[in-house]
Amino acid sequence: MIALLDITALDAADLRGAAPMLAVTCGILLALAAEIVPALRPARGLAFLGSLVAAIFLEVQLIAAPAGEIFSGAFGATASASLFGLLCATSAIIAWAYSLRYYKLEAPYKGEHDALILCATLGMLIMCGALDLLTFFVGLELLSVPLYALAAFRRARRDSVEAGLRYFLLGAFAAGLFLFGAALLYASSGTLSLAGLRAASLDAPLALMGGALVISSLFFKVSVFPFHLWVPDVYQGSPTPVTTFMATGTKAAGFAFLFQVAFLMPAGAAALTGALAVATMAVGNLAALVQTDLKRLFAFSAVAHAGTLLLGVAALAAGDPVASGPLDAALYYMGAYIFTAGGAFGLVALMESEDERFLKLDALRGLGRRRPGLAAALSLFMLSLGGFPLTGGFLGKYFIFASALRADLLLFSVLGILLSVVALGYYLRVVMTLWMLPAEEGAPLLESKLLSGRLVTWLCTVMVLALGLAPGWFLERFF
Amino acid sequence: MEQLVFYSLGLGAVIGALGVVTAKNPILSVLSLLWTFFCLACVYLLIGFEFLAVAQILVYAGAIMVLFLFVIMLLNLGTSEAADFDTARAMGRRLPLVLLVGCTLAALSILAAQQVGGTSDEARADLRSVGSLTDLAQVMFGTYLLAFEAASILLLAGTVAVVMLAKRERRKNAA
Structure with a gap:
């Protein structure tokens, strides 16, 4: 019987390409084991951090020497997939570092929390390299299921449970769209692998509909207009460390695959994608202008950033003459975004764990005088999110718009740049509140000295500046 | 036989x-x-x-x-809750529906049997191999090995998530 099986045994390349995923899997099992055996509990943080650092280290090795297509073509351990994976693992570390003192009532369940974050990270790694729709879907669910639960992690709070349920219902709907689309694509072409779909002609109405459904469900995950309506409520209701992870990691993994399946869009869809990108930027930036709640403000800003990244997808669909241009631009943008948004959301988590009043923009008044270091870091993140020169955010935006201009998307680029200027309106409002407005009477104090939070804030600050000041160093090594 | x-x-x-x-x-x-x-x-x-x-x-x-x-x-x-279900009148009322569904299903299965019976031996052999263990093993442990293994982690994550959300009150009482 065994002799009949035509199964290619796993070879060294398979194991090398899957090594980061195996490292994260070990982390999941160790984190859960630490919950069962009380003696191991102090080692939980070590298991979490160790597995992610190992994954990052292994991804760096893979970027230098990609393992190529592994698992009989189901997974592509390419340089760009590994770089996306590296960013996802980094975003998990950032979210974790800010979560250490965040939970009060829920502190006994921190072990499950960490294990689920690792599960979601594993899902992201699979999504980043998936080369067929089935593998991607399992990765997507492995990302989504833990996040549904994590969004509702603060069970005692109404808004958290509501966020979890909302995310779950809409996410299940999006998953249904994806499966239906994949089924239609399979019905018309007889294959689920991206290589097979690329070779097949996808002009039949069945295939077009399938492609549109698959892409729509991805648009939902990365919160593109008109699928962005869940974002503000879910981001606001979820615990802030989870929001940090959702805003950065999910976006990286979603866009990694969106770039892979951009070929599913018919020739005329580039203009439509560009229009959607501009609409997403407009909705996010204009809505953010009037927010007074920090988490909602950053949530709308996250929508706007999804729009900018989508412009990169549009550039790919429109045919940027530099073939790898849009993907590289998106990678650079994403790299800067992970550290910028991760740091910004993380600092909100840090302040919120001290006093929930810090969720209001007004509570930041005069913080520049009381905590200059923290205020300076937050200001830097705001400037980078706004695309100020000398920060990583600026270069990311520059690369994306340059790619869009090369692909002749002039109108959308100009509109996008104008909307970026609008965005400065609310980013600078935060900076102004920090430094120029006097503190109110009875303003909440901020004394948090969480070591992991400080270290990661430093890491984010240094990376944002390095990506802005020394792009050559990164471009040489990672692109 | x-x-x-x-x-x-x-x-x-x-x-x-x-x-x-x-x-x-x-x-x-x-x-x-x-x-x-x-x-x-x-x-x-x-x-x-x-x-x-x-x-x-x-x-x-x-x-x-x-x-x-x-x-x-x-x-x-208990058996008592199903009491009205078994009365002769209730049965009589349902009979037409039962007959309709039953006849439709019977007709469908006869049609399907004729279809399969009408095709060549090759097609039947082909059909057989689809459900065979060998084919399934090849798909599960060959082409989609990664997805198959990831699905096990997915089930684990689902279990952890459900227990984390649902069992919370009880654990607090125990502590």
Whole structure:
């Protein structure tokens, strides 16, 4: 019987390409084991951090020497997939570092929390390299299921449970769209692998509909207009460390695959994608202008950033003459975004764990005088999110718009740049509140000295500046 | 010989199915359903769909039936609640619907049997191989190995997530 099986045994390349995923899997099992055996509990943080650092280290090795297509073509351990994976693992570390003192009532369940974050990270790694729709879907669910639960992690709070349920219902709907689309694509072409779909002609109405459904469900995950309506409520209701992870990691993994399946869009869809990108930027930036709640403000800003990244997808669909241009631009943008948004959301988590009043923009008044270091870091993140020169955010935006201009998307680029200027309106409002407005009477104090939070804030600050000041160093090594 | 086994299995399945709807005791009803599933699994085995047979036993007879039994036990369903269900008038009212559904299903299965019977031997062999263990193993442990392994982590994550959200109050009381 065994002799009949035509199964290619796993070879060294398979194991090398899957090594980061195996490292994260070990982390999941160790984190859960630490919950069962009380003696191991102090080692939980070590298991979490160790597995992610190992994954990052292994991804760096893979970027230098990609393992190529592994698992009989189901997974592509390419340089760009590994770089996306590296960013996802980094975003998990950032979210974790800010979560250490965040939970009060829920502190006994921190072990499950960490294990689920690792599960979601594993899902992201699979999504980043998936080369067929089935593998991607399992990765997507492995990302989504833990996040549904994590969004509702603060069970005692109404808004958290509501966020979890909302995310779950809409996410299940999006998953249904994806499966239906994949089924239609399979019905018309007889294959689920991206290589097979690329070779097949996808002009039949069945295939077009399938492609549109698959892409729509991805648009939902990365919160593109008109699928962005869940974002503000879910981001606001979820615990802030989870929001940090959702805003950065999910976006990286979603866009990694969106770039892979951009070929599913018919020739005329580039203009439509560009229009959607501009609409997403407009909705996010204009809505953010009037927010007074920090988490909602950053949530709308996250929508706007999804729009900018989508412009990169549009550039790919429109045919940027530099073939790898849009993907590289998106990678650079994403790299800067992970550290910028991760740091910004993380600092909100840090302040919120001290006093929930810090969720209001007004509570930041005069913080520049009381905590200059923290205020300076937050200001830097705001400037980078706004695309100020000398920060990583600026270069990311520059690369994306340059790619869009090369692909002749002039109108959308100009509109996008104008909307970026609008965005400065609310980013600078935060900076102004920090430094120029006097503190109110009875303003909440901020004394948090969480070591992991400080270290990661430093890491984010240094990376944002390095990506802005020394792009050559990164471009040489990672692109 | 094969015909004889098939017909006796079919008869067993039909008797079991009748038992499901006529039994007054819910436990007996569930056990009849189990018997029906078992007969069907043997039919699958007879036509060479080994994996389908095993899956039928494992998934339906194993997991889903145990779930049914648990629900019945937890809800403590007595025979009295089903009293009006069994009156002759209620049966008479349902008869036309039962006949309609039954005739439609019978017609469909005869049609399907003719279709399959009408195709060539090659096509039948092809159809057989689809459900075979070898093919499934090749897909599961070859092409989609990564997805298959990731699905196990997905189930683990789902379990952890559900326990984390649902069991919280109880653990707090215990502490």
